[in-house]
Amino acid sequence: MSLWPLGLMVLLFILLFARLRWPLGLALATAALAGGLLQGVPLTAVEQGGLPIPGSSIWRHLVEGGFVYIDPILIMVTAFFFMKVIEENGLLSALTWWILKGLGSRPALLATVLGLFVAFPGMLTGLSTASVLTTGAIAAPPLLRMGLDRRRAGAFVAMASILGVVAPPVNLPAMIICASVDMPYLGFMLPLLLLSLPLLVVCSLWLAWRPLQSGDPAAALEAVERGPLDRHGPRLLLPLLLIAVLMGGPRLFPAWWASPGMPVVLLAGSLLGLVTGDRVRVGAAAWAALRQALPVMGILVGVGCFIQILTLTGQRGELVLTVLQLPAWAAWLGIAVSLPAFGAVSALGSASVLGVPFLLALLGRPEIWVCAGLSLLAALGDLMPPASLACNFSAQVTGEPDYFRVLRRCLGPALLCALWALAVMAASPWLVQLLQGR
Amino acid sequence: MKILLAIPPRGRAWLLLIGVALLAAGAGRDFLAQRQAEVLRPSTGLSELRRLSEWHAPLAGSRGDTELYRFRGAEPGGRVLVLGGTHPNEPAGFLAAVLLVENLQVSRGEVWVLPRANASAFTATDPQEGTPQRLVLPTADGRPRWFRVGGRATNPLDQWPDPEITVHRPSLQALSGIETRNLNRSYPGRADGSFTEQVAFAIRSLLEREHFDLVVDFHEAAIEYPVVNAIVAHERAGELAAMAVLGLEMNGVDIALEPSPLNLHGLSHRELGDHVPGLRAVLYESANPGQGRLRGRTDAAQILAGRDPCYLAAQSIPGMNKVPVDSTGLPLWLRVGRHLDALRETLLALELVDPDHPVSAAGLPSLEDLRARGLSPWLSPTP
Numbered sequence: 001m002s003l004w005p006l007g008l009m010v011l012l013f014i015l016l017f018a019r020l021r022w023p024l025g026l027a028l029a030t031a032a033l034a035g036g037l038l039q040g041v042p043l044t045a046v047e048q049g050g051l052p053i054p055g056s057s058i059w060r061h062l063v064e065g066g067f068v069y070i071d072p073i074l075i076m077v078t079a080f081f082f083m084k085v086i087e088e089n090g091l092l093s094a095l096t097w098w099i100l101k102g103l104g105s106r107p108a109l110l111a112t113v114l115g116l117f118v119a120f121p122g123m124l125t126g127l128s129t130a131s132v133l134t135t136g137a138i139a140a141p142p143l144l145r146m147g148l149d150r151r152r153a154g155a156f157v158a159m160a161s162i163l164g165v166v167a168p169p170v171n172l173p174a175m176i177i178c179a180s181v182d183m184p185y186l187g188f189m190l191p192l193l194l195l196s197l198p199l200l201v202v203c204s205l206w207l208a209w210r211p212l213q214s215g216d217p218a219a220a221l222e223a224v225e226r227g228p229l230d231r232h233g234p235r236l237l238l239p240l241l242l243i244a245v246l247m248g249g250p251r252l253f254p255a256w257w258a259s260p261g262m263p264v265v266l267l268a269g270s271l272l273g274l275v276t277g278d279r280v281r282v283g284a285a286a287w288a289a290l291r292q293a294l295p296v297m298g299i300l301v302g303v304g305c306f307i308q309i310l311t312l313t314g315q316r317g318e319l320v321l322t323v324l325q326l327p328a329w330a331a332w333l334g335i336a337v338s339l340p341a342f343g344a345v346s347a348l349g350s351a352s353v354l355g356v357p358f359l360l361a362l363l364g365r366p367e368i369w370v371c372a373g374l375s376l377l378a379a380l381g382d383l384m385p386p387a388s389l390a391c392n393f394s395a396q397v398t399g400e401p402d403y404f405r406v407l408r409r410c411l412g413p414a415l416l417c418a419l420w421a422l423a424v425m426a427a428s429p430w431l432v433q434l435l436q437g438r
Numbered sequence: 439m440k441i442l443l444a445i446p447p448r449g450r451a452w453l454l455l456i457g458v459a460l461l462a463a464g465a466g467r468d469f470l471a472q473r474q475a476e477v478l479r480p481s482t483g484l485s486e487l488r489r490l491s492e493w494h495a496p497l498a499g500s501r502g503d504t505e506l507y508r509f510r511g512a513e514p515g516g517r518v519l520v521l522g523g524t525h526p527n528e529p530a531g532f533l534a535a536v537l538l539v540e541n542l543q544v545s546r547g548e549v550w551v552l553p554r555a556n557a558s559a560f561t562a563t564d565p566q567e568g569t570p571q572r573l574v575l576p577t578a579d580g581r582p583r584w585f586r587v588g589g590r591a592t593n594p595l596d597q598w599p600d601p602e603i604t605v606h607r608p609s610l611q612a613l614s615g616i617e618t619r620n621l622n623r624s625y626p627g628r629a630d631g632s633f634t635e636q637v638a639f640a641i642r643s644l645l646e647r648e649h650f651d652l653v654v655d656f657h658e659a660a661i662e663y664p665v666v667n668a669i670v671a672h673e674r675a676g677e678l679a680a681m682a683v684l685g686l687e688m689n690g691v692d693i694a695l696e697p698s699p700l701n702l703h704g705l706s707h708r709e710l711g712d713h714v715p716g717l718r719a720v721l722y723e724s725a726n727p728g729q730g731r732l733r734g735r736t737d738a739a740q741i742l743a744g745r746d747p748c749y750l751a752a753q754s755i756p757g758m759n760k761v762p763v764d765s766t767g768l769p770l771w772l773r774v775g776r777h778l779d780a781l782r783e784t785l786l787a788l789e790l791v792d793p794d795h796p797v798s799a800a801g802l803p804s805l806e807d808l809r810a811r812g813l814s815p816w817l818s819p820t821p
Contacts, residue, residue, distance in 0.1 A: 039735075045468075048574040048738065049582030054471035055563075055571035063465035068565035071599055125602045126614075170603055175614040179623075181664060184701045185612055250603075254610050259601040304565065312568030314734030317748040321732050324755050349566065353731050360662055361758065 003322065006315045009035035009306070017386075024386050025298030032305040033062060039313040058309075065308025068346075069300035071263075072129060076296060076393075078266035079133030080289035082239075083397070085270045086137075088285060089277030090228025091236050096141040097224045104146065104217030107209055114139045115160045115204030119196075122164020124247050126172030128347075128382045130262055131161035132393040134243065140397045145223060146215035148208060154394035155409035156207040158383065160200060161390055163417075165347075165379045166372075167196035169251065173351035174375035180356040183367065190435060191372035195424055203413040232277050239273040296392055303387050307349060320357055331361070332426070336377060336418045343381010347389075351378040362425070369428035376421040383410050472571050473561045476585045478505075478536060478553065479818035481801060483543040485510040490552065493647060494629065494640035501596050502637045504557035506644075507539050508550050509799075515547025516651040516788060516795025519644065520781065521706065523554040524621050526588025527569055528658030529741055530724050530773035533585065533813070535656055537774060537802065538781075540818050547797035550650075556621040556637060558596045560588035568736040569728075573770075575742075579819040587741065591619035597633040607631065609703040617704070622655070625709035638709075645714045651795045652678075652788055653714075655706040655721040656777050660730025661749050661768075666760050668694040668723050669780060672711025675718035681787035682720075682780060691779055691805065718788075722780050724773035725761040732758075744768035771813050775805030 009031045016027035037043065041058040054060075086092045103110040118139045122131035136157035143153040165171065168189045178185045228236055243265055250259035260268075274280050310316040319342075326334040335358050342350035355374045362370045382390040388403060391410060395403035424431065442450065480487070486508040491498035522535020535553035542549060554560055563569040572584045594600075597619050604618040605611070607628055617623040619634050627638030645653055652675070659666045671679035676697065683695045698707040698719070711719035727733060727746040734740070734748040745767030752758045761768070782802065789796040803816050 048572075048584075049576065051572075051574050051582050051584050053570070053572050053574070053584075053738070055468035057464070057468075059461055060465045060468040060571075061568060063461060064563065064565050074599070127602060170612070172602070172614055175603075175612065179614050179617055182699065182702055182705075184699070186701065250601075250605070254605040254612075255607075258605075259603065261599045261601055263599070307566050308568055311566055312736055314736065314748065317731065317733045317746075321748050321751055324732070324752065324758065357662055357731050357758070360664070361755070363757065 003315065003318055005035055005039050005313065006310065006319065008038065009309075023295070023298055025295075025300070025302030028299070028302030028386065029062065029066070029305040032065070032302075032309040033058065036061065036309040036313060041309070041312060061308050061312055062305045065304040065306070066301040068304040068308075072127075072389075073293070073297050073300060074263040075127065075129055075266070076133070077289060077293045078263045078270065079129065080293050081286055082266045082270045082273070083133060083137045084285035084289050085273040085280050086239065088280040089236070089273050090225070090232065091239065091273065091277055092138065092141060093225045094229040094236050095138050096145065097221065097226050097229060099142040100145060100217060100221045100224060104142075104220060107212035107215070108205065110142075110146070110212055111204045111208035112201055114143065114208070115156070115200050118157055118160035119164030119167055119200055121247060122161050123167045124170055124251055125262060126165055126170040126175070127262070128161040128165050128379070128390045129393060131164045132157055132390060132397060134266070136161055136394060137397040141224075142220070143208060144398065145220035146212050146217065148211045150395075150398045150400040151405045151409045152207055152211060154391065154398040154400050154403075154406035155413070156204065157397060158390040158394040158406060158410055159203045159207065159413045161394070162379050162382055163196045163200045163203065165382070166192060166376045167200070168192040171372070171375050172348060173355060173378040174371050176348060176351045177355040177359055177371050177374060180352060181359060183371070187368050188372055191369045191424070192375075194431075195372055195376050195421065199417055199420055202416070206413055207409070228277055236277050238276045239269040242272050243269040292396060296389070299387055299392075303346065307346065316353060320354060323354070324357055324361055332422055335374070336422055339374065339377035340380035340384055340414070340418065343378065344384040344387060346387065347378055347381035350381045351375060354378070365425065366428045366432045369431060370425050373421040373425035373428070376417060380414055380417055383407060383414055468571065469562070472563070472586065472588070475554075475560070476583070478539050480507055480539050481541050481543060483509050483801065484539075490637070490640045490644070493643040494636060497636060497640055500633070501558040501561060501593065502633060502640070504552065504554045506550060506552050508548065509542050509544040510548045511544040511546040511798065513546040516792065516797045517548045517648060518550070518652045518654065518785070518788070518797050519650050520549065520551045521555040521641070521653065521655040522552065523560065523588075524556055524655055524706070525590045525657060526554070526556065526560045526586065527564065527567070527590045527729065528726060529573060529585070529587055529728075530658050530726065530770060530777060531656035533770065534774045534777035536585065537778065537813070537816050541801040541803070541816050542799055543801040545798045545800065547795065549797060549799055552641070555641065556592060556634070558592045558633070558637075559590065559621070560586050562589050562593040562595070563587065564589040564591070570736070570738045570741070573738050573741060575817060576814045577817040577819045578815050580814075581820050583817060583820055591616060592621070592634045594619070606704045607635070611703045613704070620704075622657075622706055623704035625704055625706050626713040642710060642713060645710060645717055650714070650717055651792060652718045652720070652784070653706065653710055654781060654784060655719075657721055657723050658726035658729060658773060659723045661725050661727060661759050661761050661763060662730050662732060662752070663723075664760060665696050666723050666725045667692060667776070668696045670696045670698055670707050670721040670723065672698045672707045672719040674711055675707075675720050678718055678784065678787045678791050679720050681790060682783040685783035685786060686780060689779065691776060693776070693780065720784065722777050724776045725768055726773060727763070727768055742770050744770060744772065771808040772805070774813060775803070775808040778802050779805045
């Protein structure tokens, strides 16, 4: 076996997307179809021992794979609707005014606080999308008003969201790795704090401090409409409060408060937002949200088809094996590159497909620390194109038409994150002794 | 391509829509076929056919309800429940239970078999896993029969959406969201809980109300998984499992004994052992090349023959394969045979550790029988 079929699939995808200008999702699905057929997946159902085998054709696999992201798609659509609602009801401009008034003259503090603020929903849900499309959408306007260009503001939101996924208490990539090796998700607080908090501060300052220093807080404040605050007072904040309660409640009181799920949380916040501020044109907001979400939905469906065919044809296993077979000197590099790279199809998928064998390959080191480090590398996968959920959505909240420009701004901080993850994993035996006395 | 571009954009959009509709219709037919259950043909030793919903009425009429086969011996003795199909993507766990249903003769005590413990999970395969929907096996008279391969978790049509975080009750342990539909993370279950928790609750109620002495849960795991080719035992079943392992080792079956982790909740051996008074809970794991992250092409042949070029290549990575892999593979008959031999040794051990509740069963093929003749002679022919 070899990886040439995967190479051909990628080449075909690039040809369709870059040369023929096909929509990204359609190009991925077509590359998956062609790759599957090329590797002998039948076009029609086959028979075995004279019995027809339903679901053996490539079509079932394409549809099944395409459905994998149905939950993220729902989160995305409801989050876009929430963004439109708070934009129209005045909450967004009120929050921008507040942030600029309170912290506009203290750039370092503004960058750090906004970084933590953006990361917060990710800490509670383990999803970068939840951060980008809620607190990210709120943080973007003050950053832009203070003089950050759209790319830099997008990168700020994307990196803070990813580090929110890594930060405790909820780190989904780590939980997925744990579940796959029957390791309890316990004792992660310290390693995850060490992996996320310093990076969150450094990346926030790296991307925002200097431009914020040269910004003019008074002029920025002047340009923001304060009106909604005067008209509606604190009740304008109620949707945000409701979302914070619905997201935080199940984490604080898990014994008797079940999570209603992110789409319901966002929808509840949106519905409340319809009556707490300026008038919102509901139909127009819903339509705009759907239109905004549609291209990303297409990408996610295409990515789902692609990975299903990779698994079916054995290319996924071949890829994992290739990285695991690297010589010892290249193994760390292989881990640092392949985990984020596999995020091109899915960051959580990367944790499951690559994170687990890597953890097993690194047995002998403190497994909680190694798992935490791997979770940071996997979370970086949300930056990787073509899905690139973090950059894609950050570009949308900052108004940047080309998400690749946001991605380029993220490269430096992402490299720093990868190095930090490797350093923590490599030093984990020593860190355990130093910090935990074991 | 030129022809396509010559069509106006609205026409292309319609073409795309029609294509998607056809795709949905074709795939929909495949997904519906997955709901059709394979027919099991119980042995003459069957005493009673019951349903799981008798122990939790709300399951009646749902896809969580499933057949429960009761084999009662002439002499009184202990009571054993065997769970197959907790994870329908682990075919040896299901097929071993099928062989029990179709061949078992109990002379002393009782054996109850629940071959599709998570019946809902048989009705859908997991996205992005590429799992085949069915396996075809020849039967005693050479004619074929089919058996489903399902997903690891409950069909999302029965329980959806998944939360971002699953909170296990009553321990409050946090797990990733998808585990909310994993039966083997949902024990001890709740009467008013999620669909999967209700299935777990029904199984727990069955064990409690019918005063079972032992529960055995058949599973499979990836070759790189640390707990594989093993018996996992709750501490109350430690002595029993140790004796079973000894018996297996003496017969040349290489198997490990793993204690049930105290702080990993939701698993059958941990929670049923903790919550059902007097119950001994064990779980068997065999190594399935069709399940792990390193596997090559995923199809029925790989599952049946258990041969995989990627795992063969992974043998050169120190410590990666937890079970040695060679070109002969780990065929389905071998994995089923391991489960059946382990069950036989566990029942023998039960007689020693709990002489008041012995269970004697016959009619099952041994690993050596399966090695010599394969699975076919023990699968009842299609009528």
